[in-house]
Amino acid sequence: MPVNETVHQAIIQELHPQNVTLVAVSKTKPIADIRTLYNLGQRDFGENYVQEFVEKVPQLPTDINWHFIGHLQSNKVKYIAPFVHLIHGVDSFKLLQEINKQAAKSNRVINCLLQVYIAQEETKFGFDEAELDNLLHELPEKLHELKNIKIIGLMGMASFSDDYEMVTAEFKNLKRLYDKYAALSTANFQLSTISMGMSGDYKLAIAVGSNMVRIGSLLFGARE
Numbered sequence: 001m002p003v004n005e006t007v008h009q010a011i012i013q014e015l016h017p018q019n020v021t022l023v024a025v026s027k028t029k030p031i032a033d034i035r036t037l038y039n040l041g042q043r044d045f046g047e048n049y050v051q052e053f054v055e056k057v058p059q060l061p062t063d064i065n066w067h068f069i070g071h072l073q074s075n076k077v078k079y080i081a082p083f084v085h086l087i088h089g090v091d092s093f094k095l096l097q098e099i100n101k102q103a104a105k106s107n108r109v110i111n112c113l114l115q116v117y118i119a120q121e122e123t124k125f126g127f128d129e130a131e132l133d134n135l136l137h138e139l140p141e142k143l144h145e146l147k148n149i150k151i152i153g154l155m156g157m158a159s160f161s162d163d164y165e166m167v168t169a170e171f172k173n174l175k176r177l178y179d180k181y182a183a184l185s186t187a188n189f190q191l192s193t194i195s196m197g198m199s200g201d202y203k204l205a206i207a208v209g210s211n212m213v214r215i216g217s218l219l220f221g222a223r224e
């Protein structure tokens with residue numbers, strides 16, 4: 001299936017007035033498809049798999065903002081640290097420490113989102129509220145040393161379900177947590193970004209307060 005340019009334009013027109021950033025999720029899709037959207041002005045792209053990510057990036061223009069949206073293993077951080085723009089799925093303090101270490105080696109500050117577990121399903125990664133409370137309670141002190149990372153927001157995935165009420169409730173829960181922690185502000189913890197919403201549920205997410213959506217199949221067609 002080709003890239004759907006018409007859908008891209010329509011989504012951009014929908015998101016722009018609401019100040020919502022579109023991350024075009026290009027995992028498993030060819031370079032040519034990414035270029036097609038790039039030529040329409042799209043600059044934020046998201047990938048899930050480290051190996052695929054590092055193979056694609058050098059083949060594409062350098063002014064792309066590359067988002068890593070998958071589950072990131074500590075031992076793979078070093079491969080993406082030189083170029084990644086935003087890491088969405090940070091789900092442990094240990095991972096933050098490793099991102100900090102690799103960012104320092106590249107002389108960069110890497111922006112991160114903490115992933116929060118909001119879905120009913122058991123397969124989703126992320127902090128739950130108690131874990132987040134624990135982490136954020138100690139955070140100002142713990143983060144002080146991590147000068148090469150900056151936590152700029154939260155990310156979550158709703159249940160894969162057509163139960164609108166349940167999905168909306170899950171998104172509302174993430175927004176509530178975002179509001180709860182937004183008052184906390186240190187040199188490297190300043191929330192501005194709430195990454196929630198995918199092809200099937202981005203409208204619900206925006207209605208609840210998302211300002212970054214991650215859309216793949218609507219733009220690029222269904223994946224294998």
Ligand SMILES: *Cc1c(COP(=O)(O)O)cnc(C)c1O
Pocket residue numbers: 025027048069070157198199200214215216217218
């Ligand atoms: C694949 C993926 C998306 C995009 O999913 P679509 O349903 O194709 O829009 C968004 N977020 C994450 C974390 C993903 O893994």
